[in-house]
Amino acid sequence: MNLLADLRRRFRIALELLDTGAGEVADMVLPSKDPKFGDYQANCAMPLGKRLGRPPREIAQEIVDRLDVADLCDPPEIAGPGFINLRIKDDWLLKNLSQKVPDQTQLGVVPTEQPRTFVIDFSSPNVAKPMHVGHIRSTVIGDALCRILRQLGHRVISDNHIGDWGTQFGMIIYGYKNFADDQAFEKDTVGELSRLYKLVNQLVEYHVIREKKIPAIEQQIVELAARLEQMHDATELEDPKDRKKADKRHRQAEGQLVELRATLDSLRNHLSAVENDSLLGPLASEHAQIGSAVLAETAALHAGDQTNQSLWDRFLPACLESIDETYQRLNVTFDHALGESFYHDRLAGVVEDLTERGLVRESEGAKCVFLKDDDAPFIVQKKDGAFLYATTDLATVEYRMSEWTPDAMIYVVDHRQSFHFKQLFETVKLWGYGDVQLEHVSFGTVLGEDGRPYKTRSGTAVGLGGLLDEAVERALKIVCENDDARDTPLLSQEQRQTNAERIGIGAIKYADLAHNRTSDYVFSYDKMLAMNGNTAAYMQYSYARVRSIFGKGDIDIDSLRSSGSPLQLTHPSERALALALLQLSETLQRVATDFRPNHLTAYLFELASAYSSFFEHCPVLKAEDAGLRNSRLLLCDLTARTIARGLNLLGIEVVERM
Ligand code: ARG
Numbered sequence: 339m340n341l342l343a344d345l346r347r348r349f350r351i352a353l354e355l356l357d358t359g360a361g362e363v364a365d366m367v368l369p370s371k372d373p374k375f376g377d378y379q380a381n382c383a384m385p386l387g388k389r390l391g392r393p394p395r396e397i398a399q400e401i402v403d404r405l406d407v408a409d410l411c412d413p414p415e416i417a418g419p420g421f422i423n424l425r426i427k428d429d430w431l432l433k434n435l436s437q438k439v440p441d442q443t444q445l446g447v448v449p450t451e452q453p454r455t456f457v458i459d460f461s462s463p464n465v466a467k468p469m470h471v472g473h474i475r476s477t478v479i480g481d482a483l484c485r486i487l488r489q490l491g492h493r494v495i496s497d498n499h500i501g502d503w504g505t506q507f508g509m510i511i512y513g514y515k516n517f518a519d520d521q522a523f524e525k526d527t528v529g530e531l532s533r534l535y536k537l538v539n540q541l542v543e544y545h546v547i548r549e550k551k552i553p554a555i556e557q558q559i560v561e562l563a564a565r566l567e568q569m570h571d572a573t574e575l576e577d578p579k580d581r582k583k584a585d586k587r588h589r590q591a592e593g594q595l596v597e598l599r600a601t602l603d604s605l606r607n608h609l610s611a612v613e614n615d616s617l618l619g620p621l622a623s624e625h626a627q628i629g630s631a632v633l634a635e636t637a638a639l640h641a642g643d644q645t646n647q648s649l650w651d652r653f654l655p656a657c658l659e660s661i662d663e664t665y666q667r668l669n670v671t672f673d674h675a676l677g678e679s680f681y682h683d684r685l686a687g688v689v690e691d692l693t694e695r696g697l698v699r700e701s702e703g704a705k706c707v708f709l710k711d712d713d714a715p716f717i718v719q720k721k722d723g724a725f726l727y728a729t730t731d732l733a734t735v736e737y738r739m740s741e742w743t744p745d746a747m748i749y750v751v752d753h754r755q756s757f758h759f760k761q762l763f764e765t766v767k768l769w770g771y772g773d774v775q776l777e778h779v780s781f782g783t784v785l786g787e788d789g790r791p792y793k794t795r796s797g798t799a800v801g802l803g804g805l806l807d808e809a810v811e812r813a814l815k816i817v818c819e820n821d822d823a824r825d826t827p828l829l830s831q832e833q834r835q836t837n838a839e840r841i842g843i844g845a846i847k848y849a850d851l852a853h854n855r856t857s858d859y860v861f862s863y864d865k866m867l868a869m870n871g872n873t874a875a876y877m878q879y880s881y882a883r884v885r886s887i888f889g890k891g892d893i894d895i896d897s898l899r900s901s902g903s904p905l906q907l908t909h910p911s912e913r914a915l916a917l918a919l920l921q922l923s924e925t926l927q928r929v930a931t932d933f934r935p936n937h938l939t940a941y942l943f944e945l946a947s948a949y950s951s952f953f954e955h956c957p958v959l960k961a962e963d964a965g966l967r968n969s970r971l972l973l974c975d976l977t978a979r980t981i982a983r984g985l986n987l988l989g990i991e992v993v994e995r996m
Pocket of ligand 1: 459734
């Protein structure tokens with residue numbers, strides 16, 4: 339049962355009766371922000387009044403006259419300038435809630451009437467390096483979307499588009515050929531590969547800074563200094579207004595100059611740090627051509643070079659094993675993990691096909707698709723014949739379309755790739771895949787307490803494994819403290835560890851999902867592990883608290899569920915809880931519309947708050963009579979199950995004791 343969808347459907351009919359085309363404002367029916375305005379509120383009389391040039395209150399009355407909700411709501415009220423307030427009938431709440439009591443599988447979530455096929459491309463790390471904090475968001479958001487869309491009855495195909503074919507492999511191949519420690523490689527392949535990756539990356543960066551970045555900044559400084567020189571003349575201007583403007587420009591330019599000099603200093607410091615390092619210094623000068631050498635190794639791999647191919651064959655399984663460990667810990671699975679390498683022999687065909695369709699033009703030797711309004715074209719093949727990330731993504735679309743004929747393809751990838759996806763989607767449409775819905779579900783950056791991208795003290799990306807370890811460690815401390823504070827501790831060492839794992843990892847996932855995905859957020863263990871507020875710990879605690887009632891009262895909840903014992907709503911907080919329990923379905927529907935899992939976290943938080951208020955006002959085990967006691971126990975049971983289901987749809991597990 340999807341209450342909101344039902345109300346909107348009924349409004350749409352009433353609105354169309356009033357004025358053809360007016361049905362489109364039916365989506366303005368929303369849950370009320372404040373219970374004093376009823377359970378739901380419709381603001382559609384306002385825009386409609388404007389459109390028809392008549393007072394909105396009059397329009398509201400005409401909508402209400404045509405609205406058929408007598409079985410569902412008390413008579414609608416018109417308030418203020420023309421708001422329509424709706425209060426759901428208690429009978430209706432009771433009837434629908436009772437249907438949820440025995441419904442174990444769907445918990446009242448209605449499967450969609452129009453199931454669609456979604457391909458969800460998420461996580462997709464570049465695997466020659468260990469996973470880091472930057473991979474959390476895509477992995478966690480993508481997994482939650484898969485679970486939610488599946489729960490709604492859609493067909494979901496999850497595909498991890500692993501970066502297993504890019505320059506990072508050129509780096510480890512070069513690293514292996516030049517710097518490998520064979521013993522370390524045998525003992526801990528992934529560890530050795532990440533060391534090689536890091537080493538080569540540092541050396542490449544050293545030369546980029548030395549040969550490209552520093553000269554570019556020096557040039558900018560010279561130019562800016564010359565401009566400043568000229569600007570001095572402007573200080574003698576007659577008109578005070580002009581003088582003021584000139585002054586401002588002067589100050590700005592000076593500010594820029596200071597910044598450029600600071601950047602230059604820090605880059606030079608970086609260079610000297612490398613040069614003075616006893617390991618890096620000599621390597622940096624011995625491997626002066628490392629940048630182009632890495633590209634050459636990558637190109638050789640792509641061209642089928644035997645040695646590089648067999649190195650790749652040796653490296654890849656170790657890389658995959660290491661990311662699988664992380665996925666297991668996160669309890670995230672994929673239907674497919676077709677990495678970039680899977681598409682490499684299809685790339686030439688893609689460019690050929692685009693060319694045959696007249697979509698490709700050459701520009702400075704590169705093959706490009708030119709798109710309206712873009713400054714830069716979508717490059718599909720470089721001058722030297724190499725294919726790009728873009729080409730692989732096109733081949734991937736072609737494959738997915740022919741293999742699974744999806745209705746929608748969702749890419750859960752960070753916002754810095756927005757332009758890539760905009761160009762990809764436009765090209766895909768031109769290519770002839772007009773009907774498929776393409777969505778870039780983008781997200782912001784995980785920040786440290788200082789407001790900058792979250793990094794370790796030494797400035798490198800925070801490894802995902804270590805991040806999870808620390809969350810679990812902190813959770814274990816909380817679990818032990820709570821349990822030790824009991825008269826008789828309840829948890830075995832093993833249970834403490836399992837709980838800590840669920841609470842620690844749940845905290846990280848929930849904190850990520852609870853933020854509006856398009857914003858950045860500050861990563862804080864203290865905040866995410868807090869027992870109060872909109873956190874996983876609070877939700878898990880709420881669940882455990884509800885469940886503890888059954889133990890305390892020695893209640894066999896399974897038989898109570900099947901007993902057919904009727905529900906009652908005797909107190910406003912009891913009614914508010916009932917309404918909240920019935921809103922899971924519409925919440926999931928909202929997530930499926932804009933791919934924002936934070937609707938679900940917000941819902942769970944409201945549900946837990948409604949439960950708290952119910953628990954404060956309505957005695958459960960000590961209810962006045964057996965009938966009311968049973969009804970309240972069933973409400974508790976529904977609350978626990980809804981929280982558990984909601985968390986499960988976010989990829990988070992509950993604990994029985996907290
Ligand atoms: N491997 C890429 C990266 O780390 C993300 C891939 C996203 N998916 C895609 N189909 N392009 O930046």
